[in-house]
Amino acid sequence: MAWNEPGGDDKDPWSDKGKDQGPPDLDEVVKNLQKKMGGLFGGKGGGRTPGGKGAAGSGKLVIALVIIVILVLLGIKGFYIVQPAERAVVQRLGAFHSVTTPGPHFLIPLIDTKTIINVDQVNKFGHRAQMLTKDENIVDVTLTVQFRIQDAANFLFQDADPVKTIYSAVESALREVTGKSTLDEIITQNRSAVAAMVKQNTQELLNTYKTGLVVTNVNIQDANPPEEVKEAFDDATRAMADKERVQNQADAYANDIVPRARGAAARQVEDAKAYAFKVVSEAQGETKRFLALLGEYQKAPEVTRERLYLDTMQQVLADTGKVLLDVKEGSNTLTYLPLDKLVQPGSTRTPVPAAQLPGYESLEAESASRKLKDARDRRQEVQRDRERARRNR
Structure with a gap:
């Protein structure tokens, strides 16, 4: 018969567990829990059955397994590896603890936290602005900046926004x-030096604010004057390029001509030294020869003089060119020869008899008439001398 049917005495199946159907007493719940836990760990709790030892052993095994599983999970969660290009910033209970280097590491789960920072990645951004130069001109500068994280701890904790800070720096x-440089220096002459100074000053500001960033490169991509004077500055730039080109050509010419001139000078110096050595050697030889002849001359002056004369004439x-005349003995013929036409300087001629020379006959007749005239003149002179002598007597 069901409990809710007539004659069932209105008793539900759970009525034997207590008549009080209200909420359980808190103290009673705690006591019951303590009893169960005591029986689970083998304590002297009440209500143990003959099979209590088996229940206690199985409970210990379950707890051990649970502890092992928890430890394994904690170990898996706490183990991490830092890559070569990274650094791990560890916080313990929210406060900075350490920075770990590349390799395997372990942290305490739920207590320690880590933040992985890539310190080798190079970041890049561009910046463009109009600046006032030292000579009170306006220049439009476009540059690019490359940077990376150097100190991971400072990057995370010392500055609220390091990237914004580097933009401002x-x-x-x-x-x-720019305020310390002229427009010409920025545009044409000294752009690389300006970029280096910007890099240095930016790094000093980043170090002052402890941003943990390092600037690796600053490159000025473009620097232009205002549009009103851009054409004039373009002309100046072309003039500077022409100047450099001409200078390079002059340097190339100098590099070519100077070594050759030095070589020619060295060759002339060597020739002069060789000539001087030759002249000195010849002079010394002549001196020795003269001294040797002096001894011979002192012994036989006439013979030595005759020999020197013959050597010199030889x-x-x-x-020199020579003309040989075949003159008969006792002949008083005066021979006239056009030597300037017969003998040219430096020429060599075969000796020719005088009788075969052109104009020889006319020359001989002229010579005979001249001799005859001379004989008449001498005869008249002798007669005049005789007359003077008679008068003087």
């Missing part, structure tokens, strides 16, 4: 350097 450094006549 670059603008401040560019304004300072040397002189060896290089």
Whole structure:
């Protein structure tokens, strides 16, 4: 018969567990829990059955397994590896603890936290601004900045927004350097030096604010004057390029001509030294020869003089042209020869008899008439002398 049917005495199946159907007493619940836990760990709790030992052993095994599983999960969660290009910033209970280097590491789960930072990645951004130069001109500068994280801890904790800070630092450094430079230096002459100064000043500002960032490169991509004077500055730029080109050509010419001139000078110096050595050697030889002849001359002056005369005539006549005349003995014929036409300087001719020379007959007749005239003149002179002598008596 069901409990809710007539005659069932209105008793539900759970009525034997207690008549009080209200909420359980808290103290009773705690006591019951303590009893169960005591029986689970083998304590002296009440209500143990003959099979209590088996229940206690199985409970210990379950707890051990649970502890092992928890430890394994904690170990898996706490183990991490830092890559070569990274650094891990560890916080313990929210406060900075350490920075770990590349390799395997372990942290305490739920207590320690980590933040992985890539310190080798190079970041890049561009910046463009109009600045006032030292000579009170306006220049439009476009540059690119490359940077990376150097100190991971400072990057996370020392500055609220390091990237925004580096933007402001670059603008401040560019304004300072531009204000100390002229327009020509920024546009044409000294652009690389301006970029280096911007990099240095930016890094000093980043170090002051402890941003943990390092600037790796600053490159000025473009620097132009205002549009009103851009054409004039373009002309100046072309003139500077022409100047450099001409200078390079002059340097190339100098590099070519100077070594050759030095070589020619060295060759002339060597020739002069050789000539001087030759002249000195010849002079010394002549001196020795003269001293040797002096001894011979002192022994036999006439013979030595005759020999010197013959040697000298041999040397002189060896290089000169000669005309040989076949003159008969006792002949008083005066021979006239056009030597300037017969003998040219430096020419060598075969000796020719005088009778075969052109004009020889006319020359001989002229010579005979001249001799006859001379004889008449001498005869008349003798007669005049005789007359003077008679008068003087």
